[in-house]
Amino acid sequence: MVMINGNSVDADGMTITEYLQQAQYDPRIVVVERNEEIVPRDSYQETKLADGDVIEVVTFMGGG
Amino acid sequence: MDKRLEDDKLVIGGQEFHSRFILGSGKYSMKLIEAAVRDAGAEIITLAVRRANTKEQENIIDYIPRNVTLLPNTSGARDAREAVRIARLARELGCGNFVKIEIMRDTKYLLPDNYETVKATEILAKEGFIVMPYMYPDLNAARDLANAGAAAVMPLAAPIGSNKGLATKDFIQILINEIELPVIVDAGIGRPSQACEAMEMGAAAIMANTALATAGDLPLMAAAFRQAIEAGRKAYLSGLGRVLTRGASASDPLTGFLHD
Numbered sequence: 001m002v003m004i005n006g007n008s009v010d011a012d013g014m015t016i017t018e019y020l021q022q023a024q025y026d027p028r029i030v031v032v033e034r035n036e037e038i039v040p041r042d043s044y045q046e047t048k049l050a051d052g053d054v055i056e057v058v059t060f061m062g063g064g
Numbered sequence: 065m066d067k068r069l070e071d072d073k074l075v076i077g078g079q080e081f082h083s084r085f086i087l088g089s090g091k092y093s094m095k096l097i098e099a100a101v102r103d104a105g106a107e108i109i110t111l112a113v114r115r116a117n118t119k120e121q122e123n124i125i126d127y128i129p130r131n132v133t134l135l136p137n138t139s140g141a142r143d144a145r146e147a148v149r150i151a152r153l154a155r156e157l158g159c160g161n162f163v164k165i166e167i168m169r170d171t172k173y174l175l176p177d178n179y180e181t182v183k184a185t186e187i188l189a190k191e192g193f194i195v196m197p198y199m200y201p202d203l204n205a206a207r208d209l210a211n212a213g214a215a216a217v218m219p220l221a222a223p224i225g226s227n228k229g230l231a232t233k234d235f236i237q238i239l240i241n242e243i244e245l246p247v248i249v250d251a252g253i254g255r256p257s258q259a260c261e262a263m264e265m266g267a268a269a270i271m272a273n274t275a276l277a278t279a280g281d282l283p284l285m286a287a288a289f290r291q292a293i294e295a296g297r298k299a300y301l302s303g304l305g306r307v308l309t310r311g312a313s314a315s316d317p318l319t320g321f322l323h324d
């Protein structure tokens with residue numbers, strides 16, 4: 001299982017591109033962090049999620 | 065326009081701004097952000113970084129005019145490490161190098177942690193960020209922030225969202241007098257008159273959000289803030305008139321009529 005934005009998700013083995021598509025994130029407006037390291041956008045396609053990964057998918061919102 | 069006003073620019077991290085109003089984008093709808101930017105004349109607007117929702121198509125960036133500089137904040141960070149992490153994510157979102165550091169351990173008063181803020185400033189300045197730290201107005205901390213590479217300091221006037229005005233006035237004045245960096249008064253400013261007063265004191269700019277978001281008519285209040293900030297700036301550039309310690313000083317001629 002992969003922890004994504006605080007939820008346990010069955011996404012083991014999926015690439016980040018596949019996961020973002022399946023979860024219907026708009027990839028233009030998000031950034032992905034994997035185990036506290038930013039994943040560069042151009043490596044979404046080859047980065048596979050693994051059991052125990054902690055993923056954050058973040059975007060800009062009003063604030064401050 | 066007076067040459068002095070034309071040449072009067074706010075410079076942060078080498079970038080020039082004409083407006084001295086920084087707009088916080090929280091607490092109002094995306095459409096109102098557009099109106100507020102227009103009516104306040106703001107050239108800098110803050111944003112927060114948060115977990116994204118799935119199926120979200122609306123992008124706040126689309127509501128902010130392109131010529132406006134985005135200032136992501138690190139709100140939600142409880143220490144320097146978390147602030148650095150959020151700042152890096154913000155930069156990866158592709159909106160430039162500016163970052164407003166906000167680190168809070170205290171959830172009741174939302175007071176910034178100056179010590180952790182200095183640590184985060186040092187790390188992020190080295191990574192090429194233009195760092196604008198939100199801080200409690202303490203001279204020693206402000207000096208440490210300047211030495212750590214901050215591009216400005218952002219002392220609070222009163223607790224965030226309180227609209228209480230210049231509760232820390234005397235200490236902000238000390239920072240203005242002693243710190244070479246732009247001193248931007250952030251948090252607590254509730255009325256245009258308070259923004260004007262801070263500008264008369266020599267503040268470089270004002271940041272506000274709640275004062276507008278909780279006003280009766282947001283665009284009208286945005287316009288009022290714009291004028292108040294401009295008025296305060298002009299007064300500062302002029303130099304204020306003197307204050308008498310006692311007595312009066314006639315402003316009318318005292319001779320040449322009736323009794324003479």
